[in-house]
Amino acid sequence: MTLELQATPEEVMRAVDALRSFAHQYGIDDKAIFGLTVALEECAANIVDHTFQRNAQQKFRVGFAMNGESIAVELRDRGPQFDPTSIPARNRSEDETGGWGMQIVRRYTDELRYRRDGGENILTLKKKVLPANSPK
Amino acid sequence: MALDIQILKNVAARNANAVTVKLGGSLDTATAPELERQLSPHLAGTVNDIVFDLANLKFISSAGLRIFGNARKIAKSRGGQASFINMQPQIQEVFEIMKSLPGIAVFENIDELDKYLAARQHAHEA
Numbered sequence: 217m218t219l220e221l222q223a224t225p226e227e228v229m230r231a232v233d234a235l236r237s238f239a240h241q242y243g244i245d246d247k248a249i250f251g252l253t254v255a256l257e258e259c260a261a262n263i264v265d266h267t268f269q270r271n272a273q274q275k276f277r278v279g280f281a282m283n284g285e286s287i288a289v290e291l292r293d294r295g296p297q298f299d300p301t302s303i304p305a306r307n308r309s310e311d312e313t314g315g316w317g318m319q320i321v322r323r324y325t326d327e328l329r330y331r332r333d334g335g336e337n338i339l340t341l342k343k344k345v346l347p348a349n350s351p352k
Numbered sequence: 353m354a355l356d357i358q359i360l361k362n363v364a365a366r367n368a369n370a371v372t373v374k375l376g377g378s379l380d381t382a383t384a385p386e387l388e389r390q391l392s393p394h395l396a397g398t399v400n401d402i403v404f405d406l407a408n409l410k411f412i413s414s415a416g417l418r419i420f421g422n423a424r425k426i427a428k429s430r431g432g433q434a435s436f437i438n439m440q441p442q443i444q445e446v447f448e449i450m451k452s453l454p455g456i457a458v459f460e461n462i463d464e465l466d467k468y469l470a471a472r473q474h475a476h477e478a
Contacts, residue, residue, distance in 0.1 A: 320449060
């Protein structure tokens with residue numbers, strides 16, 4: 217399933233809602249869905265806020281796929297080359313009021329990969345899930 | 353999912369510079385600006401104790417943490433703190449990332465917070 221989205225925060229949340237429905241269909245537990253949707257929100261918001269500076273004329277794509285026991289989320293944009301996986305984990309400081317996005321993404325995904333291909337930034341998030349209705 | 357925001361001033365008259373912010377729904381990249389807008393007149397004043405009641409919050413991302421972080425910074429600079437009550441387990445998990453910052457206190461519920469504030473008041477008077 218692939219969505220084409222405008223670079224706005226509302227569209228980010230449209231992708232989040234779509235992922236939630238997609239994962240529900242496979243009976244994935246709420247805890248895993250929560251983590252995945254938060255991770256998608258962070259990555260898509262990065263594209264909207266940083267790559268495209270909230271220019272609603274710009275577009276990006278989000279796709280979901282279920283592969284065996286893991287769910288994959290792929291984000292593609294044609295913005296300037298940017299590898300969010302290269303963002304280092306920040307040191308804690310007194311004055312810290314942000315920079316937590318990628319920490320959250322790492323916490324909730326099992327695999328996070330970036331590649332630049334054909335003028336696109338391609339970010340793939342994977343998370344192992346056990347569908348709730350599958351035998352344990 | 354929308355964000356429900358309710359800002360109550362000076363509940364139970366604990367502290368004239370206290371506000372309680374009740375949040376429900378989704379605090380995300382799309383809804384965070386509205387919270388920021390509603391909070392800013394309070395933060396611009398003399399508020400130094402901010403209580404976030406997250407009982408009905410279902411979703412949070414770093415856009416929300418950023419607002420909490422900013423509120424914490426302002427409250428702390430005025431000798432107060434940002435307190436958080438009634439966090440659902442999933443919200444608590446995201447929150448862990450900033451939990452250890454100074455000026456942040458997490459309480460199970462309002463009773464626990466009240467006990468803490470009463471003890472703090474007592475320590476001030478002693």
